[in-house]
Amino acid sequence: MAKNDQIVVKIAAKEQLTEDVVGLTLVSLEDELLPAWDPGAHIELTLETCTDAAGKIDTENVMLRQYSLCSDNRDCSQWQVAVLREEGGRGGSLFIHNQLQAGDTLKVSQPRNHFPFKPRKKCLFIAGGIGITPMLPMIQQAEADGLDWRLVYLSRERSRMSCLDKLASYDQSRITLNGDKEDGYIDLPGLLASCDSETSVYSCGPKPLLDALEQQHAEQAGQSDSWSLDIERFAAGPVDSSGGAFDVVINSTGQRIRIPEGQSALTVLREAGIKIPTSCGDGVCGSCETGVLSGTPDHRDSILSEEERADNDYMMLCVSRAISPELILDL
Ligand code: FES
Structure with missing residues (x-):
């Protein structure tokens, strides 16, 4: 199948995971297995082609939106994504929250992976809010491979943390939940001080978190015990649009x-x-x-x-x- 080929899937379930996050479970229309994927992969939803029993809901607005796959990548009978409701966003998340229902079909891309998981012996996962989603299959892989891993899950408040059920089976001493409201802001330099040359840091979350991580990473780069950093951004940094023809x-x-x-x-x-x-x-x-x-x-x-x-x-x-x-x- 070509890289840009799309497939049509059915929404088998839509669940409210927290007040502002819904989870979609997607399955093949023909009860076939879905394409395989690796931790860190995302799919692109083509929202204008969403249909219900009565036909197309919207043919005017083409909305392509990308969501990390957060289910078990060893199970190709279904894919799961979690979507944060963004009132001030560009409309994709509101469409998913307000319009899509279980039973609807939609076109999605093949899984793509710009955030591959290639860890060293130890992993520190730092998830900010909905940035937990790509971390979940990575954690599963780290656990299966017997890696020494740790997750720090950050959120404005603990009640906004989604997907906690997917973390319940792990040794809880590996997991730190930090709600700003309940626990205060995390000491990022203190957290990173425990990392060494055997540590891979993986992070996904809001821009200030990733900017701070990049700065910490740059400061220790070149040292003998420097850790590696892989991040996935939701939003771009400043883009330089200058340049000649x-x-x-x-x-x-x-x-x-x-x-x-x-x-x-x-x-x-x-x-x-x-x-x-x-x-x-x-x-x-x-x-x-x-x-x-x-x-x-x-x-x-x-x-x-x-x-x-x-x-x-x-x-x-x-x-x-x-x-x-x-x-x-x-x-
Ligand atoms: S449109 Fe998103 S990378 Fe170009």
Whole structure:
């Protein structure tokens, strides 16, 4: 199955996990197994194609939204995602909370993984709010592999912590729950002081948490006992949109399109009628990931690893530009 192929799934169950988080259990329409995935993977929901028994609910607004798979990746009979209600968001989470029901069908992407789990001997998982979701299958993997792991789960208040049932079977001494309201703010430098060169830190959560982790990581980088850091962001840091013009060549047609200074390749190509999926527009979701056949991108996304950037096989057209005068894209 090609990377961009979609599949249609059914919502087998919709549960209210906390006051502002719902969980969706997705199954195949034909009682078949769903594609396999690894911890850290997410799927992209195409919300405009949601249907109920009466037909399509919405054909106007295309909303692509990405959610981490939080179920057991050894069980391909179902996938689970958890969705935080965001009143001030772009509408995807409200659509899921207010419109989707058990029994509805929707199109989803194949699992994609920009947050792969490749731990050292010890793992420190730091989850902020709904950022617990990609950590859950990683924890399961760490436990199965006999790794020395620890989870610190942060939230504004303990009642907002979802998925606690998925943590109940583990040795609770490995788990720290910290609600700001009940427990005060966590001492991040103190927490990280216990890490050493055998420790991988994995984190997903709000921007201030991830920024603070990146700063702590940068300060200890190069030391003999430096720990590794892998993060997944919900929202981008400041994106630098400056940069000169360059040409994009559409490989399938040979069409050459000039990307002017100050405009994104995604915007210009879509205006030229080239169909490219998009969602965040900020280089964090991966929807607009496009293959690069020739030329050197100037990567400005928050997704690709250093190795992936060096490979130059893919780029995020919403934010990335070109170092070379021309890029030939696999479009
Ligand atoms: S649209 Fe989200 S990474 Fe480009």
